[in-house]
Amino acid sequence: MVRPFASVLVALALCSAAPSSQPGEPFKPGKLPPAEVAALAPGLTLRFYAKPDNKTPLDARRVRLAALHVPADSPPTPFIAPGPFHAKLTGYLKNPLKGDYSFKLVGTGAITLKVNDKTILTLPADTDKSVEIELTKNYNKIEIACMSSAKGDATVRLYWAGEKFDFEPVPPDVLYSRHDDADLVEKSAVREGRNLFANLHCAKCHTFQGPEKSIVPTIPECTSHAPHLDNAGRRFQYDWLVAWILNPRALRPEATMPSVLSGPEAEKQAADIAAFLVSLKSGDALPATVPNPKAADGRALAKRLGCNTCHRPDDPQKKDELGRLSHFFTAAKYAPDALGHYLKLPHRRHAWTRMPDFKLSDAEAAQLEAHLRDQSKGVLPARPKGDAARGEILFEKTGCARCHTTRPDKQTALYQLERLRALNKGCLAPKDHGKGPDFGLHADQRNALLAFLKTDGISLTRETPAEFSLRQVNTLQCNSCHRRDGESTRWHAVLEDEGKEPEKLPSLTWIGEKLQPGWTKKMLAGEHDQRARPWIKARMPAFPARADMLAVGMSHEHGFGALEDERPKHDAKLAAIGEKLIPQQGGFNCINCHAIGKTPPIAPFEAPGINLVDAALRLRYHYYQRWMLTPDRVDVSMRMPVFATDGKMTQIREVFDGDARRQFDALWHYIQTLPK
Amino acid sequence: MKRLIAAVLLALPVAASLSAAPYDEMDYGPFLSHTFQLPNGNTTLRGIAVAFDAPIDGDVVTPPAGKGKLPNNPAKCGVIFDTELLRYSGFWSGGFITWNGVVFNGSHGGNPGPAGKLLFATNMTTGVATGQAKLVDPRDYPHGPMARQIGRYKGLHRTDKGVIFSYTIGDTQVLDMPSVAVHNKQRVLVRTINLSPSKEPRFLLVADLPKANTEADAGSMMMLQNDQDAIVAKVIGGSAGTAFAKGMRIVLEVPANAEPVQIRVGVWGGAKKDSELGAIAIEKIGKPDDLTPLTKEAKARFTETVTTQGKLGDDKGAYAVDSLTPPFKNSYKSWLRFGGIDFFADGRAAISTWSGDVWVVSGIDDKLEKLTWKRYAAGLFHALGLKIVDDQVYVLGRDQITRLHDLNGDGEADFYECFNNEAMITTNFHEFTFDLHTDPEGNFYFIKGGPVRPGGRGWDKVTPHHGCVFKVSKDGSKLEVVARGFRAPNGMGVGPNGEITTGDNEGTWTPTCPINWIKPGGFYGVPDFVPSKEKPKIRENPLCWLPHNEVDNSNGSQVWITGKNFGPLSGQLLHASYGKCRLYNVLKEEVTGQMQGGVTPILPTFDSGISRLRFNDKANALFITGLRGWQTTAQKDAGFYRVRYTGKKANLPVDLKVTPGQLAITFSDPLDRKSAGDADNFNIEQWNYRWTENYGSPQIKVSDPKKQGHDPVEVEGATLSPDGKTVTLSIAKLRPVMQMKIQYNLKAADGAAVKSAIWNTINVVGNQRGEVHVGEYRVVQSK
Incomplete structure (x- = not known):
């Protein structure tokens, strides 16, 4: 306990009932003006500064939690070079009810926590210390300022404890900050531009001139490839290919592939490219995965997998409130059986596809195909046949080949790249793209790209x-x-x-x-x-x-290094005590709902639990303790019994006098001994 | 052999190696009531299994003390009497029963059956008839007892010589005692039957043989054979002409008799090749005798009492909780999980257990230094309710309400009278029957859940009696349905004016646990339990809903504090949460004929799943029993508690009133004016649930039913009444809502912290009324 804060407590209490502050006045916790409440969004604002007293941040972004972790020698954000940094997390902690709470900081470097403009804790001075303060109902201002150490990982985590719960990371659903913060708005646009630059594969055609030399982007999205088109003739239908090449966004408004053809010849050129693509056939026709799959089975499977959470069957031009991708033209797109093959291994030709790999069996993939063919009603007009030889030339000439390969062994991007020069021509032109590809950028996307292009571009080589x-x-x-x-x-x-x-x-x-x-x-x-x-x-x-x-x-x-897990040293005596806490007689009856290795749970009535062997392998120790003590705070929809209703004692008084933490610790030691 | 055993042990699941099996060790007494499963789908829904020691030369008999070895004891024989169809369902040797069932090994699904070789069985037809030998299932619906004119089970006499079943066949009173005789290494089931006079012939089913193809009879002797097996039966005594009827079943015909008659029937079943040995053995069954003298009394069997010392709780708060230590260690290794409680006039308590016992506890005085526990009855079927009327114990089992008679006053029941067994049951493991109460007129009430499938979702076969509150007339003759639609309601309450309340357990068609205030004929949640084609699309509003994560995930009973000297809880309704092991004060009000209110916790967590509550006026104390039987945070299998009023300040909410724009909470004691007048010391959130067939409901925003979560409710002002007890909160947008949570952090007038919460439901406010429709909560304007 840090005692000097008793005075803080009094001060906070005095102003707690007062309304929020006016500009220039000291902050008064409590209600905020409605306009400010309307401007709040979940999470905190994280700013980085060159020097602690700088007004203008180097970078700013929104974070979900009062936490930060930057490994040694890594950039704190893509826009800042690796090395020591100054950071500030700011926002509000929205408290449901006036009451006393304790705070604790965990981290490296020099860190200060201010609540309602009063310094509450500082690291390293207050390492392993906590402070109790009164929080007002509604909004309490919090600020965490940290200066990373010269060496080593930088870590910040803020914990709190209340009357009925022990220390836990301050949960994201009580943290708020303004989404209209000027720094945030400015830096978010740059970030969005960087994302677009990467996701639209700008670097396939353009170099980015950095301060000294051209940037070679290394971030994952930049190095990913568009789908390989090998064997396209066995996979896609000609009429769909023509329509898609001509105008991808007509079939899928969300498409990232640009329209590259324009002018009176566009339709003919699209036909030629499509003819080239359907001529790409390696080996035999795709084998049917299983004979006569039933659409009804596929429908049931789609329901189980929740396909309609991300997809919808109706016309893509029809607005969907949930923003789901239409599979209206899926049947028109895929050659027979090719859809099943795709669903089975969606990453095969497109490592970075968003389409998940559900580890479908052959039969399941075929059933889903049958179901999707049954569902997708989009019909495309028959197109006149194009010329494959012309198409092959166009495939190179119009730039398709910059992103797509047509042979499994062929690499992309072996072209002379153009420097980005004019920011209002070609792809970036507000309207007329000339001969350049049309990505269908909205104004804000275009602005974001422009904002990003004003940076030095080194962020394309850094990832956090x-x-x-x-x-x-x-x-x-x-x-x-x-x-x-x-x-x-x-x-x-x-x-x-x-x-x-x-x-x-x-x-x-x-x-x-x-x-x-x-x-x-x-x-x-x-x-x-x-x-x-x-x-x-x-x-x-x-x-x-x-x-x-x-x-x-x-x-x-969450402010944790990848390998960080502070575990107690194994103790066989504790494990032996823990074993006795497992069964119904004398224990928590863990085996009622949890399997242990190959032994199934006894009666997991609507609340089956994780196999305790897995639990031992998966969980971080401190999270495990928190879960055991207050599972209802970790996840409100949980069905794990709360064994320590006051957060401290269980009803098993015979072991450690009912001390929940020690009992759960013993259980932890026991589950670590289970054969993996 | 030893090596083999070791290998088997290693392969046992962890569960088995970690814990002894208390169901296996328990001495259940001379009989055990349950649903039983015999081979080939031969089910006895309501059965009583009787065990016999019948060693044959060469049997290695385990000592009688080792009761736990019953299933593997080759000396054991067993027989099941079917109290619905009045037949002996089966007879076997080589063990007693398999401990398969939720009350035994926790199994979800399955019922016990013979743990030995079945020697013979009867088919699932009536075991009795009058007039003509028409032995079929006479019921329109194959659940529940048969019509009275055919025959009814009356009860079981525990006697010094064995168990006697008492039932009727038409107007004939029957006593029927099974026993086992051994001759020449052959085991024979011997039935001694006494019949009262009747003008009609009576027929009793003795045995059936599957695929019987040969019959041989000589009137008093009969044999059935199929390709492998044979059954031989013999009858001695009875009115003139008493003999086996011709046919491919063994049916005894007893012609009309003007005087009482005594009959003895011997039945042997086994391999066809051994049938001659069987025939010789049944020759020696001996003459019948008069059973009536045996039914007058029986020697006490459970003579060893257990003494425990209670533990007085601290008197720091307004209510102290004393713990009346259960006799977990007892000579009978009875697995104690308490299911019902009530009091005799002299202050002794009777407590029933899920495993089928009734224990009587004496010595419940101020200090609780010597509590004496005496086993009063055993062998009942899930005894989860108990009521004492005129000092006589009524126990609710899944099969019947049993009225227990201690005929000789030795502290142990001799006659287990069937008071009413008309509630239909099925083989489902989860259709528990709960609690037992009486109203001011003396009618009995209990509640039954639905046939929840293993795993928790959906139902097994549904009968018209699933999910009902039942009323049984004072004399036990009539059972009627009061209300329907309950899923798994472990407990109910009946108030001093006959007010009926129930809980229920979150699950299919039960979005979260409610407290229901029952209207006769009302429908309370599960449409599948309404026996009509048109299923209800709207349910009655409960008094309140309770969030499963914070308040109650599995309910217990309710109780009315009828005493006037119990402090601020006098006159209040309380509710127990089995799952959370917590007790709640129920705040309630009636608004235009609709009850509504909420709950607030009273005491810290109990160490067992508190389920049954009785207020004892004489002791001026609330008594609670608890168990651990299914999912709960409880860590003790059983608990018995006394809640006393200490006279100290409780600082508890005792009333909640909702009017347009205002919510008034009355506390038991005056509050600090400053803290109670500060709206910031209150936090209110609200949310709804969705009533669907799904297992429970997420918490759904009132502002957007498509989103999960809570909505804050703005408290605009707080004012304290002149007496300092009632805080009125101004809330402009007060509206009907399924769940509201009112948190407060106040000070009492004396400075004590008053921090807690109320979880309530607003069904009606002003002219707005909430309605729970399938899939949506609607707020309608009342006319």
């Missing part, structure tokens, strides 16, 4: 996993199925119309703190032999290309 993971969670639409930060899922919204609920899938709110990144990586790569939750009918798909950085990034988001 924490940002990558935030970006990819959006790109992959993880929130379609998984809740995060109290938000509903898209799956929930889809099923809501049918009066149904999706299965209870794990929330992503704490994933970066909860799981060992090594384990997460294997999960995202689809490398685990067994599923952690075999009772769930839905399937966790694999995204192998992203797995590694995504897993590490999630961990960094």
